[in-house]
Amino acid sequence: xxxxxxxxxxxxxxxxxxxxxxxxxxxxxxxxxxxxxxxxxxxxxxxxxxxxxxxxxxxxxxxxxxxxxxxxxxxxxxxxxxxxxxxxxxxxxxxxxxxxxxxxxxxxxxxxxxxxxxxxxxxxxxxxxxxxxxxxxxxxxxxxxxxxxxxxxxxxxxxxxxxxxxxxxxxxxxxxxxx
Amino acid sequence: xxxxxxxxxxxxxxxxxxxxxxxxxxxxxxxxxxxxxxxxxxxxxxxxxxxxxxxxxxxxxxxxxxxxxxxxxxxxxxxxxxxxxxxxxxxxxxxxxxxxxxxxxxxxxxxxxxxxxxxxxxxxxxxxxxxxxxxxxxxxxx
Numbered sequence: 001x002x003x004x005x006x007x008x009x010x011x012x013x014x015x016x017x018x019x020x021x022x023x024x025x026x027x028x029x030x031x032x033x034x035x036x037x038x039x040x041x042x043x044x045x046x047x048x049x050x051x052x053x054x055x056x057x058x059x060x061x062x063x064x065x066x067x068x069x070x071x072x073x074x075x076x077x078x079x080x081x082x083x084x085x086x087x088x089x090x091x092x093x094x095x096x097x098x099x100x101x102x103x104x105x106x107x108x109x110x111x112x113x114x115x116x117x118x119x120x121x122x123x124x125x126x127x128x129x130x131x132x133x134x135x136x137x138x139x140x141x142x143x144x145x146x147x148x149x150x151x152x153x154x155x156x157x158x159x160x161x162x163x164x165x166x167x168x169x170x171x172x173x174x175x176x177x178x179x
Numbered sequence: 180x181x182x183x184x185x186x187x188x189x190x191x192x193x194x195x196x197x198x199x200x201x202x203x204x205x206x207x208x209x210x211x212x213x214x215x216x217x218x219x220x221x222x223x224x225x226x227x228x229x230x231x232x233x234x235x236x237x238x239x240x241x242x243x244x245x246x247x248x249x250x251x252x253x254x255x256x257x258x259x260x261x262x263x264x265x266x267x268x269x270x271x272x273x274x275x276x277x278x279x280x281x282x283x284x285x286x287x288x289x290x291x292x293x294x295x296x297x298x299x300x301x302x303x304x305x306x307x308x309x310x311x312x313x314x315x316x317x318x319x320x321x
Contacts, residue, residue: 083225085275132303133227153276153296156228160221161260161274 070142072104072177074112074170077131086134089155090114092163093136096170110174138170140177149173202257202264208250213320215281216252219259219273228276231298232256234308235278242313251320282319 074097076090097105097112104110117126117133129137135152151170158166206212218235220228239247239254246252259268259275271279271291278298281291294315301308 079226083228084223085221085228086225130300130303134225135299150296150300152299156276156299157272157295158274165274 067143069109070140070178071108072110072174073139073141074110074174075125075129075131075135075137075139076112076114077117077126077129077133077135077137078114079133080116080118082134085156085160088160088163089134089136089166092155092159092166093170095163096167096174099167100171101174104178109178136170138173138177147177149177202255202261204253204255204257205247206250206253207248210286211250212253212283212286213251214253214283214316215255216316217255217257217267217271217273217277217279217281219257219264219268219271219275219277219279221275222258222260224276227299227302230302230305231276231278231308234298234302234305235312237305238309238312238316241309243316246320252316280315280319 074093076093078086078090093112097110101110113125115122115125115131117131126132129135129148131137134156135150136155137148137150137152139146139148151173154166154169158169216235216239218232220232235256239252243252247254255267257264257267259273259277268274271277272293273279276295276299278294279291280294282289292315294312297311298308301311
């Protein structure tokens with residue numbers, strides 16, 4: 001009977017340890033790089049992008065837009081192991097685009113890319129924007145000239161707990177850049 | 180069964196304590212106060228948020244330790260999601276990671292600067308972060 005008790009005790013301890021370590025194992029391992037979370041793999045040349053599109057925002061790349069019309073490019077950068085704030089920034093960006101810029105997305109005047117900076121394929125674009133972790137950048141492209149605003153700080157400050165504030169900031173920046 | 184119950188309690192305590200770290204509030208002498216440095220964060224933090232805190236701490240430890248001891252500079256690191264910090268977070272519009280500094284003149288608040296966007300831009304270059312923050316702080320406490 002004593003041996004049976006010991007056996008029971010040992011198996012419960014083993015089970016608890018397995019549960020504990022399974023929970024901890026989800027972070028810190030950067031060797032596995034799931035690329036499925038990227039809605040598009042960013043490249044210098046958008047025509048090279050071949051990863052299946054998840055976001056409706058990216059489906060807009062249809063008709064070429066003239067160089068004389070301002071275009072806006074939004075980049076959501078992230079690492080493989082994402083925190084709640086980083087996810088909230090991406091979600092708020094999606095909401096902003098779907099709510100206020102549906103037409104511009106269809107026209108191709110506004111585009112968005114979600115980029116995993118841990119993926120080697122995205123190294124160039126991450127370097128260009130100096131994005132080493134989570135970040136959101138809004139770039140205006142007009143007559144071949146690019147102007148960029150980094151909204152990462154605002155994103156981290158508002159997107160998770162005050163989403164409407166971040167949506168307002170992002171919306172205003174896009175509107176300003178579309179002028 | 181007692182042993183199992185004890186073990187479960189210990190394991191739960193370990194995981195809970197690992198996630199909860201107390202706020203840092205250093206305010207040594209209100210009559211000498213010239214600058215408050217405040218960093219707000221959420222409960223589940225990312226690497227960038229932690230590096231910002233580390234860089235702010237490094238700046239203060241390396242260059243302004245005596246000012247902190249004298250009470251010329253106060254330093255706050257607080258979780259903006261905790262109920263006890265709600266009012267302070269609201270005052271600074273801090274609903275997530277936020278770095279702010281407030282200057283004081285004759286015991287009254289003079290000017291607040293939000294450095295969050297700057298902090299996220301420089302977070303990954305500790306050397307530049309520390310050097311620029313040092314200059315900003317020096318300007319405020321002249």
